[in-house]
Amino acid sequence: MEKQSLDECLYQIDRNDNVCVALADLPAGVIRVNGTARLQQLDVKAELTKGHKVANQFIAETQAIIKYGVVVAIATTDIEAGEWVHLHNCKSAYDERSASLDLHSGAPTDISYS
Amino acid sequence: MNTNIEWQGYARKNGRKGIRNKILVMYTVECASFVAKEVGIHFRNTNIDVDVVGFTGCTDNQYALNMLLALIRHPNVGAVLVIGLGCEYLQADKLAAIAKEEEKPAQSLLIQNSGGTITSIAEAKEMVTILHEQLRNKTVRVTMSVDELVIGAECGGSDYTSGLAGNVVVGSVFDYIVEQGGTAIFEEIVEAIGLKDMLVSRGKTKQVGEQLLTTYNKMLDYCKSVRQYSVSPGNFAGGLTTIEEKSMGAFVKSGSKPIAGVLKVAQSAPEQGLWLLDSVPDPTYMSFGYTNPNDSEGLMDLVCSGAHVLLFVTGRGTVVGSAVSPVIKVTGNRHTYRRMSDDIDFCASDMLTGEATLAELTSALFQMIISTCQGEQTKAELLHHKEYYIPYKYQSAGTNCEG
Known part of the structure; x- marks a missing residue:
């Protein structure tokens, strides 16, 4: 059980990143940050699914989302510190289709099954 | 970390060294795959290390053939048996000849000439046993290290x-x-x-x-x-x-x-x-x-x-x-x-x-x-997980990506 609780935290892989990753499903509230983070903890605004990203600072619309120290997406709206970062508030500079995928399941919404 | 690590590898004619000494059973068309796979299954859990690979198409393709040649020349491969049906484009005897050029014991058989499934499987098993004997007698073990x-x-x-x-x-x-x-x-x-x-x-x-x-x-x-x-x-x-x-x-x-x-x-x-x-x-x-x-x-x-x-x-x-x-x-x-x-x-x-x-x-x-x-x-x-996949594809014949 001890090992289980150890991954109930966020992980920041590069010091310059403006997002952290949830290592487990996390509740809202103050959460510990592992890795090479400037902040040792972060106030997460709503519950987070494991593997998903959360902003560790305010990110303005059109600004870059930085992970691994590189640009991985562009913000499509202002994002507050502690907010979930995903398809609803940022987009790829390359793959236009991904912006239309279902936010939670990732399933495509632009193809007909009928 | 210990930087002077060495182990015993298998010497090959082309100067490379292997970490395994496998007999590679290779089929040249989907129609020959059943016989090849049956041979592979037969030698599971024996002291003879047999892997099966093959190409499924009847029409050949330079990209796929290059992969088969690279597998024959791979240092982990000690001997090769090529199994064809007999009417496909890829030539089993030519593949076996490449292995022999590498001084690897090699055989080939065509199912149409051998008389069908049962006789081909029996013949192929016997060939694998002979290849194994040849490998045992001729393989040279050599010291191998991380730089190789x-x-x-x-x-x-x-x-x-x-x-x-x-x-x-x-x-x-x-x-x-x-x-x-x-x-x-x-x-x-x-x-x-x-x-x-x-x-x-x-x-x-x-x-x-x-x-x-x-x-x-x-x-x-x-x-x-x-x-x-x-x-x-x-x-x-x-x-x-x-x-x-x-x-x-x-x-x-x-x-x-x-x-x-x-x-x-x-x-x-x-x-x-x-x-x-x-x-x-x-x-x-x-x-x-x-x-x-x-x-x-x-x-x-x-x-x-x-x-x-x-x-x-x-x-x-x-x-x-x-x-x-x-x-x-x-x-x-x-x-x-x-x-x-x-x-x-x-x-x-x-x-x-x-x-x-x-x-x-x-x-x-x-x-x-x-x-x-x-x-x-x-x-x-x-667990005997030995998957392989050799596709039809195209890359130009030259060296690096001038395509």
């Missing part, structure tokens, strides 16, 4: 841990092996979208930087033309938001060393160091439909560039191994490791929770690679 080792890496079934832990440890092992004078090969250039500047800046020389740029641009044109990026609904549901994010998570497995050059499929590295393997089709009239179909194809590409051992990083979990070269499966997800511990060899998750350092995990994975070179079986080998 070629290692390949790829990832599949990725999740949020792959880029944070699994690929990070593999990248660190790559750095260590290159520092020791060894050779490391990574691929999956289709997962470098958005990383152009970083990729080009990793070139060892300006010319290599240009090669990397050509390879990147070809990949991007290809992905745009087939409207396919290497990212799936499961990736998005798992928290990845863009192909760029997935790209960087995959790219970290290349480590941090300069890239010595770009290999095309079935080319071996001409010198030691870190190499990028380009498996993207070159432009041709048939380009739509030529894709990178599955993980086994990627592993086979690395084998065909001479990789002795493969590192396969997974997050969600995978079970595949490979013919010819042992696969060590690595995950950064402790839940996946617990759930699939019969299949997965190494867990790197302790660096995420702070229970182990990257240096400790790097050392442990390196030791596992050395044990594998010394003959210890990986979990995929123990």
